[in-house]
Amino acid sequence: MPRRLPLMIALVALPFTALTPAWGKINRSVESTHLPVVQRSDYILDVPADRLDAAGRDRVLQWFDAIRLGYGDRVSIDASAAESDDAAPVIIALVARFGLLVSRGAPVTEGRIAPGSLRIVVSRAGATVPDCPDWRQPSQPNFTSSTTSNYGCAIASTMAAMIANPEDLVRGAETGTGDAQTAIKAIRDWRAAEPTAKGGLKIESVKGSGK
Secondary structure (H helix, E strand, O other): OOOOHHHHHHHHHHHHHHOOOOOOOOOOOOOOOOOOEEEEEEEEEEEEOOOOOHHHHHHHHHHHHHOOOOOOOEEEEEOOOOOOOOOHHHHHHHHHOOOOOEEOOOOOOOOOOOOOEEEEEEEEEEEEOOOOOOOOOOOOOOOOOOOOOOOOHHHHHHHHHHOOOOOHHHHOOOOOOOOHHHHOHHHHHHHHOOOOOOOOOOOOOOOOOOO
């Protein structure tokens, strides 16, 4: 009898292991298992804090071009190691050429800033949805009463592609205090606008110019 016991336990455990599908865990809820993943990269450049001559400005512009500075990037200036920030207005003007504004507060970056230097930090975040599309699970037959493996990929991928600031998916966006005047501005302008036909309908002739 003791010799047969391990064999019986193995035979009983076999059906339970066979229930595990090849595509992984079964999802019987309406919550998607596919969520956007946000990744952020920080690019840094140290420049003199007291002044920024023509050569220094060209260096900053060439660096902006090299990292392809553009929409969605967050630019900040770290002046923690500088006694003066005379070069900051010049940097702000250079950033404005790319249609961007300098944000307040710089993120923590690796490496020590040299005394008397400013650090330009460009933060670039992106959101992706791993393993999407996911067609590992066949849609039919479905004996587990569960959602398919690709369930939620379309919504999550669309959200990751259209969100202006991917970091809002992690910590949300600060809206501040509500302003009633701002909230009703669109409705007030719509009600105050004059109807397009108030001055009368314009008469147009459909007669041709032929003889």
